[in-house]
Amino acid sequence: xxxxxxxxxxxxxxxxxxxxxxxxxxxxxxxxxxxxxxxxxxxxxxxxxxxxxxxxxxxxxxxxxxxxxxxxxxxxxxxxxxxxxxxxxxxxxxx
Amino acid sequence: xxxxxxxxxxxxxxxxxxxxxxxxxxxxxxxxxxxxxxxxxxxxxxxxxxxxxxxxxxxxxxxxxxxxxxxxxxxxxxxxxxxxxxxxxxxxxxx
Numbered sequence: 183x184x185x186x187x188x189x190x191x192x193x194x195x196x197x198x199x200x201x202x203x204x205x206x207x208x209x210x211x212x213x214x215x216x217x218x219x220x221x222x223x224x225x226x227x228x229x230x231x232x233x234x235x236x237x238x239x240x241x242x243x244x245x246x247x248x249x250x251x252x253x254x255x256x257x258x259x260x261x262x263x264x265x266x267x268x269x270x271x272x273x274x275x276x277x
Numbered sequence: 278x279x280x281x282x283x284x285x286x287x288x289x290x291x292x293x294x295x296x297x298x299x300x301x302x303x304x305x306x307x308x309x310x311x312x313x314x315x316x317x318x319x320x321x322x323x324x325x326x327x328x329x330x331x332x333x334x335x336x337x338x339x340x341x342x343x344x345x346x347x348x349x350x351x352x353x354x355x356x357x358x359x360x361x362x363x364x365x366x367x368x369x370x371x372x
Contacts, residue, residue, distance in 0.1 A: 218328055226321060
């Protein structure tokens with residue numbers, strides 16, 4: 183089981199995660215794309231990264247909007263795995 | 278704008294849509310797959326069909342679970358477009 187981050191660690195991490203916020207203990211962001219192809223294309227890229235690191239997002243999509251919530255169910259909170267996935271998502275948004 | 282289905286038409290359609298139910302006026306289903314690859318692979322196939330018929334689902338995914346809600350926003354309810362997308366989803370589940 184991955185160790186839960188401390189409140190301080192979460193707080194520090196949020197400073198580097200523009201557009202993300204803490205909601206009900208989960209790391210959340212809402213993304214808007216140009217259209218469905220862009221939104222789902224992004225999801226497909228993130229899906230492969232998520233599978234690769236064996237940590238998956240809770241996410242929803244309505245046309246060009248994607249909502250993401252990250253948490254580590256096994257650990258009952260945020261862990262380094264969530265930060266790694268948030269970082270992977272950030273990288274996909276930059277490309 | 279696509280014409281809204283009558284209550285009778287929705288009721289008739291539901292008889293042929295196993296596993297779907299009406300919730301808050303939307304056509305909904307919850308699907309369980311073997312793992313994330315299967316769940317997201319299914320979503321990718323449906324995404325391409327949705328884009329092709331220019332009608333997109335509201336959907337969410339948590340690991341191997343996919344929740345789908347269909348409605349036609351422009352028409353303020355269910356239309357033939359939702360039934361067409363539900364049929365496309367059914368076909369993808371059978372393959």
